[in-house]
Amino acid sequence: MAQVYFLVADMPPFQASHAGRDAAICGSCPLRGRLVKSSSGANKVVERQCYVFLPHGPRQVYDAWRKGNYPEVDPRDGSRALTRRLVRLGSYGDPACVPYPVLEALLAKVGDVTGYTHQWQRFPELRRWCMASCDTPAERDAAHALGFRTFRIRRRDEPVLAGEGICPGSHEMNRALRCSECMLCGGESTGTKGDVTIIAHGHGANYFHRNVPETLDA
Ligand code: SF4
Numbered sequence: 234m235a236q237v238y239f240l241v242a243d244m245p246p247f248q249a250s251h252a253g254r255d256a257a258i259c260g261s262c263p264l265r266g267r268l269v270k271s272s273s274g275a276n277k278v279v280e281r282q283c284y285v286f287l288p289h290g291p292r293q294v295y296d297a298w299r300k301g302n303y304p305e306v307d308p309r310d311g312s313r314a315l316t317r318r319l320v321r322l323g324s325y326g327d328p329a330c331v332p333y334p335v336l337e338a339l340l341a342k343v344g345d346v347t348g349y350t351h352q353w354q355r356f357p358e359l360r361r362w363c364m365a366s367c368d369t370p371a372e373r374d375a376a377h378a379l380g381f382r383t384f385r386i387r388r389r390d391e392p393v394l395a396g397e398g399i400c401p402g403s404h405e406m407n408r409a410l411r412c413s414e415c416m417l418c419g420g421e422s423t424g425t426k427g428d429v430t431i432i433a434h435g436h437g438a439n440y441f442h443r444n445v446p447e448t449l450d451a
Contacts, residue, residue, distance in 0.1 A: 284435025
């Protein structure tokens with residue numbers, strides 16, 4: 234699949250996160266963590282729950298882009314490059330940071346797409362390609378009210394809810410399928426109705442398992 238990264242242009246991803254500049258590409262996503270002052274007076278992020286490890290993929294893509302390894306293209310030309318491709322919107326960052334007409338032009342000829350947004354309340358039009366990223370059952374209900382299908386992360390002790398299927402790419406499903414074989418997470422564009430759930434995983438999962446659902450429900 235073609236992987237789409239949304240990056241802050243003038244600062245590496247890890248530094249942008251610790252400066253709070255990642256709001257430009259992740260909006261108010263609660264998994265970004267909380268910005269605090271360290272004892273030296275510098276900003277730092279605590280309680281980050283995002284599964285993306287910034288020094289890996291995002292940093293590599295950022296460095297390659299800064300070196301000029303990615304050509305600059307008009308979205309309409311980009312759509313030619315993506316013709317009939319499988320595309321993942323948001324290997325890092327939220328598609329909501331891009332104006333809708335740009336996404337529409339870019340994805341005009343795409344094969345199938347997967348996408349995720351935590352900004353579903355502000356940008357309901359993204360339900361066309363994106364799952365609403367939800368962290369609690371209450372958020373899932375609210376996203377349904379806006380017409381979204383949902384991708385909900387849950388704690389190990391939380392049940393799978395009616396209407397949800399477990400992501401077949403997850404460890405709990407023994408990684409039965411890859412996204413490119415599944416492609417369920419394409420919002421309305423898939424023509425299917427079901428939701429997806431997965432046990433919180435990746436870099437910030439431990440903090441989620443300890444705290445997040447209660448925090449968000451409060
Ligand atoms: S449900 Fe399918 S498309 Fe969505 S994350 Fe899991 S494997 Fe990928």
